[in-house]
C-alpha cells in the first residue's frame with residue numbers, strides 16, 4: 001500500500017430532524033490524513049463535530065445522521081463503498097474505538113474476561129479457552145494487577161481507572177491498525193489520567209498503531225500527538241504538525257485556544273477565555289462561523305466563508321488572514 005494509512009477526503013455528515021426541516025452540518029467538508037504509527041489530536045469545544053467525525057469513520061452513526069459526501073480511504077480502499085457486513089469485520093478488528101465513559105462500553109452482566117475475549121472469538125474465531133488466555137495477557141499488557149483474578153470479576157468490582165484500562169484492552173485485542181480514543185481520560189482523576197495517557201502511548205509504540213485522540217484539551221495534545229486538527233462548527237479550521245501549530249498558530253480560534261491554556265514556566269502571562277459561545281450547529285452564522293467571536297474580524301468574514309488555505313507545506317488554515325496577500329480585502 002502506498003499513501004497514508006487513513007485518508008479522509010471532503011467528508012460531510014449531516015443530522016436531519018424528524019420532519020426534515022432542520023439540517024445540522026455536524027461534519028462539513030473535512031479533509032485529513034494519518035500515517036501508520038502517527039498520533040493525530042482532534043481538538044475543539046463541545047459540539048464542534050469531533051465525535052461525529054470519529055463515528056463517521058467507523059460508519060457507526062445514529063439513524064438521524066447521514067454521510068452526504070466524501071471518501072474514507074483506509075489502507076487504500078474507500079470505506080464508503082463497503083457493505084455493512086464488511087464494516088462489521090473492520091470495526092473492532094482494523095479500526096477500534098475507546099469511548100469516554102467506560103461504563104457505557106462495558107456490560108455489567110458479563111465478566112471482564114468474557115468482554116475482553118469476545119472480539120477475539122468473533123473476529124479471529126478463537127475458542128473460549130484460548131480467548132480467555134489472551135484476555136488475561138491483555139489485562140497484563142494494560143497493567144492490571146492480578147489479571148488472573150480480575151479477569152473473573154464484573155465491571156462494578158473495578159475502579160474507574162481499571163475499567164478504562166479494560167476498555168483499552170478490548171480495543172487492542174484484535175491488534176487494530178487505527179485506534180480512536182474519544183476523550184478517554186475525562187472521567188479519570190489527574191494521576192490516573194497521566195498513567196492512562198502513558199499507557200496509550202506505550203501501546204501505540206508497541207503495536208505501531210495510528211492513534212486518533214479526540215479531546216478539548218490542548219495540553220494533552222501537546223504531550224500525546226504529532227499532528228493536530230482543530231475543529232469549529234463542524235469544519236476543520238486549522239491542521240498541521242503539533243509543534244508548528246503551537247509555535248505559530250495561523251487561525252484566530254487556535255490562537256485563542258492556546259492562550260486559554262496554562263504553559264509551564266510562563267507565570268507572567270494571563271490566561272484569556274474565548275469570548276462568546278460556539279454557534280448552534282443547526283444555525284451557524286453566515287460567512288466564517290467564528291466571526292461573532294473573532295478579535296480579528298474583517299468585513300468579508302461576515303458574508304464569505306473562507307476556504308482552506310495552505311500556510312506552509314504542512315499547515316492549513318480556514319481564515320481569510322491566511323489567504324495569499326492579493327486575495328485579502330477586509
Ligand code: SF4
Nearest residue numbers: 288291294301319320
Ligand atoms: Fe476571524 Fe475572519 Fe479569520 Fe474567521 S476568517 S477567523 S472571522 S479573521
